[in-house]
Amino acid sequence: MGKTKSITTFEQHLKNQYGELGTESRDQFEAKAKSFIIGEMLKEERLHAKLTQEELANKIGAKKSYISRIENGKTDIQLSTLYRIFELGLGKRITVSVN
Amino acid sequence: MGKTKSITTFEQHLKNQYGELGTESRDQFEAKAKSFIIGEMLKEERLHAKLTQEELANKIGAKKSYISRIENGKTDIQLSTLYRIFELGLGKRITVSVN
DNA sequence: CATGATGTACCACAATTAGTTAACTTTGAA
DNA sequence: TTCAAAGTTAACTAATTGTGGTACATCATG
Numbered sequence: 001m002g003k004t005k006s007i008t009t010f011e012q013h014l015k016n017q018y019g020e021l022g023t024e025s026r027d028q029f030e031a032k033a034k035s036f037i038i039g040e041m042l043k044e045e046r047l048h049a050k051l052t053q054e055e056l057a058n059k060i061g062a063k064k065s066y067i068s069r070i071e072n073g074k075t076d077i078q079l080s081t082l083y084r085i086f087e088l089g090l091g092k093r094i095t096v097s098v099n
Numbered sequence: 100m101g102k103t104k105s106i107t108t109f110e111q112h113l114k115n116q117y118g119e120l121g122t123e124s125r126d127q128f129e130a131k132a133k134s135f136i137i138g139e140m141l142k143e144e145r146l147h148a149k150l151t152q153e154e155l156a157n158k159i160g161a162k163k164s165y166i167s168r169i170e171n172g173k174t175d176i177q178l179s180t181l182y183r184i185f186e187l188g189l190g191k192r193i194t195v196s197v198n
Numbered sequence: 199c200a201t202g203a204t205g206t207a208c209c210a211c212a213a214t215t216a217g218t219t220a221a222c223t224t225t226g227a228a
Numbered sequence: 229t230t231c232a233a234a235g236t237t238a239a240c241t242a243a244t245t246g247t248g249g250t251a252c253a254t255c256a257t258g
Contacts, residue, residue, distance in 0.1 A: 038178065093198045
């Protein structure tokens, strides 16, 4: 069974990192929250696979600094990147579903 | 219950659209296949909501041509774009899970 | 503490998406 | 068939990811 994380779990954490909602819209805030969640999932899976950021980066032809940025939710990644990292890099299967 | 589509479903369709696997790598091929699947999901949900591409575009502050490109899998979108379209535009919830 | 391994931040640039406009094509209904 | 609405495509610009490289920070452990 796959793991799914709720956005609410990280809301407080994000407020600490980015400050209270104010200047930015709710949408932008949620986008950051979701990048953060993806990052958390990646870190979890990477550690589970016992790989360092550098090893994972090598597997997909990227640099460790890039993996770090994604894990910390600092960048909005493309779908193809999501697949490349999880499937090519970690041998996991990504599923996107609409509810 | 959310809908999930398999990549294999569209493999033949993609071969028709892009030709046989050859010059491009399997990875690139799968990336296209997945963009296509996302597009199919979007079209399905949009029609279910009884919206035209233009109406959906207006809801998220975009143009109909952009929606069309996504529905036809012609562009590799960012995660934030995926969320914006489905959640803001269609009121649906996107879930990304790792198996 | 000292050292090496791991992870993060910063800066710069190339490649690609995001977004617009406008023309063209398809579809469906009168 | 005609016409308008809906959808597709191309061309182009602007914004941002993707990427490399380097320096810095953190962590674990002898």
